[in-house]
Amino acid sequence: MRYLLILTLFCCSLAAYAQKVVFRADCNAKDVVVNNPFKVSFVLENSEVKNISFPKFEKDGFSVVQGPINESKYTNINGKSSSSENYVFLLAPKKVGKLTLGPAKVVTSRGKVLSTKSIEINSVASGKNSEAGNDNLPAGISGKVIYRMVPSTESAVPGEQVNVDMKVYTQLDLASVGMTLEPKSKQVDLLPLNYNDNETSVDVINGRQFASKTLYRFSFIAGSPGTVEISPSKIEFVQAYSSNPFSRRETLSVMSNTLSIEVKAFKNEPSTFSGAVGKFEMFATLEKTGINSDDFLNVVLTVSGVGDLKKISGIPIKFGKKGEKPFEIYPPKIVENLQETAVGKSGIRDFIYRLEPNAIGNFEMRPTFTYFDIELRRFVTIDTVIPVRVLQGKKVLGKSVPMESDSEAQKITLSFGEAVSKANWRKPGTPFYGSLFFWILFFLPIILFITLAASKVYLKKRYEIMVKQRALTKANRDLNENLKNALMHLTASDAPAFYQAISEAFKNFLGKKLKIPKAEMSKEMMAEKLEGLVDEDKIRSLTRIMKICELSVFAGQDNKQAMQLVYDDSTELFAIFTKTFS
C-alpha cells in the first residue's frame, strides 16, 4: 500500500512536471479614471515561486491601494493536475495619461527565470455624472447603474453572425440581477448563447469609472441588406441602502439602449463565393492520387471554423484547362459536426465527393472555397492543387485528355513490358563480394608468393651452410692427416719432416678457412687475417710456431722435447681455430 502511495505521488509529480510553466500578468481594465482602483494579477502556473519581484509601481505612476494578496490553487481533473500562484494588487493611477506598468519577474523553484509583459493603462480625468436623471432610478443612485447592449460589429454583411452582449456598468453593489424584458427584433431571430462572464472588468464612461459585467449574450445571423433594429432590454436588481441585513431594500429596474445595426450588401462578390461568412479553413483528403479507369476517386473536402457552415452547400472543383471535364463529379455526401458555443455557430463540415474518370492522363484538381472573412472584412479564397493520375484499366474510356501541360504528356514515351510467366527462385544469401571466402581467395596468391620466396631464401641459405660444412669437413680431414704425419715424424725424430708437416697443416687449414691464395700465404698474412677472430696471444703463438718451422729448414731443430712442445701448442691452436671457424 505504501509503495502504491509512493508510486501514485511519483506519477502525480511527473504529471505536474509535464504541465507548461507560465508566468503572466492579467489586468481587468484598459481605461481607468485617475486615482480609481483597478486589479492587476501576476499568475505563475505549474511551478512554485522561489523569488518574485514586482514592477516599480510608484515609479511607473501607480499607487498601491491593496496588495499583494497571495492565492494558491491546485486542481487535479482526471489525473491531469495544474497549479497556480496568484499575486493580486489593486492599483490606482496617480496622473492622467498613458501609463505603462513594467514587467514582473519570477525565479521558479527549478531556477527558471520568467517575466511578464508590460501593461498599458489609459488614465483619464474624472468627469461629471451626466447620466443622472436619464434613467428611472431614484436620486442618489441615478446614473450609477447603466445597462447597455453592445454589438460585436456596428455594420454587418448578409450571413454574418452578430453577437450582442447585454452589459451592466455599475458603481453600486448590486444583488439579484435578472432580465425582465428580452431584446427583440422584427428583422432577425435573436438567439441567446450560453455565455458566462466570470470576471468583472473596469470601464470608463464619460470620465466615470464603472465595474462592468456581461450578463447575457444574444446572437443573430444578418439577413438581407438593410437595418436591423433591436428593441431595448430591461433588467431588475435589488439595491440595499446599508450593509445591515434588516435595512431598507428596494427592487429597481433599468432599461438598455435601442440598437441599430446596418447590414450592407457585398461589393464585388466573386463567382466562387460559397455564401459562408466567418473565419474558416479548408483542407482536402484523398485516399490516393492515382486510380485506373475502372475506379472512382473519393475526395473529402473539409471546412472548419466559426460561422454559419450550413450556408456552404458545396465546394466547386475545377480541372486544369477551361472546359475540360476529365471527371464526372457527383453531388457530395455531407458529414457535419456543428456546435453552438459562446462565440456562436462553429464546427466542421465534410463534403465527400465521388469522381468518376472520363479520360486517362494526369490532371490537376483545384477545389476552391471562397468566404467572407469577418476579421479581414473582405473575401478570402482558399484553393489547392492536387495532382491526380488516371491510368488505363479494364474500362476503355472514350477519349484521352492530355495533362494540364502538354509537354509533360509527351514525355511519357516509354512503355511497360509484359508480365513474365517463369520465375527463378532462390533464397537470398550473403554477398560473395566482401565475404570471408572472398578475402581468403584474394590473399591466397599473395600468401603463395610469399611462401615461395621464403622457401627459396631458406633453401639458398641451407645450401650455403651445407657447402660451408663440406669445406670445413675437408679442411678438418686434411688437418688430421697433416697432424697424423707430424706425429709420425715426431715419433721417428725426423725434425725437418715434422716441422714441414706442422707448417703445411697450418697453411692448408688457415688457407682454406681464411681464403688466402697460396701465392700470398705467409705467417704475416695469416696473422693479419686472424686479427679480430682470435686472441692476440694465439696469433703470437702461431707466428712463433711458423717461425720455428721456417728456421728448422736452415738449422737442425732435432730436440725431441722442443718438437713435442711445438706439437702440443699446434694441436691446442688447431682446437681453437676449428672451434672459431665451425
Place this chain on the structure above:
Amino acid sequence: MKLSNFFISLFLLPLGLLFAQDEDYKSNFEKGLKAYNNKEYASAVKYYETSLSTAYRSPEAYNNLGLAYFKTADIGKAILSFERALRMRPGYTSARKNLKAAQQYIDTKLKKSGGFWLFSFWGSIGLMLTSFSWSLLFFLLFFSASAAFLLRYLKLNERLSFVGLRLGIIFLVLSFICFGFARSAASAQFDKNLAIITSVRAGVRTAPGLDGEDIMIVSSGVKVKVQEEMGDWFKVRLDNAVVGWVPAKTLEKI
C-alpha cells in the same frame, strides 16, 4: 500412437512444411500471373506479395509485382518492386525497362547534382553484371596474373620469363578493374540504405518531428538514401543533394 512414430512425425513435420512452403510460393506466383492476365490487378498484387513473403525471392516475381502495382496506380510500390528485381539481378533488362517507364510517372523530378560523369559511367558498367559475376571475373584474372608472375619468378627460360611479366601486369590491371566493378555492383545490390518514397506525398523537413520546417515535398517513387534513423524519422539525401528528415512510414527500403 507409438513413441517411435511420434518422433518420426516430429522429424518429418518441418520437412513437410518446407515442401508446403515451396509449393506455396510457386502456386501464388501462378495465381498472381493468372489474376494479372485477367486484369484483376489488386488480386495479382496480393498473390505476388504472398509469394514473396516466403524465404524465397525471384527477380521475375518482383518485376511482375511492379507491373501489378503500376496497374493499381501505386507508382511508389511499383518502382520499389522493379528496384528489388534489379537488386537481385542488375542485368535484368525487362525490369530496368519497366523501372524507366514507371519513373516517367514520378511527379517530383529531381535534377541530379554534382556527380562527375565518369563515376556514373563507371556505375552503369558495374550494373551490367552482378557483384558475384564481377567477383568471379576478378579472381579469374587475378589468378591468371599470379600464374604469369610465377612464370617470371621461376625463370624457367628467358622467353617464358619475358612473357610472364607482361601478361602478369596486364592481368593484374584488368583484375583490379573488375574488383572495382564488383565493389560498385555490390554497393548497388546490397546497400541497405537506399529507399523509395511510397506514400503519395512526403514532406522533407529540416528536423525530425513536426516542428521542423518543410524544405520540399517529394512524391511517391522518388529514390532516397537513408543517412540516419531517429525514432519514426529518417534523415535522407535526395538526388538533388537536398538532405532532410521524412517520417519513416513514408518510405520503404529497397
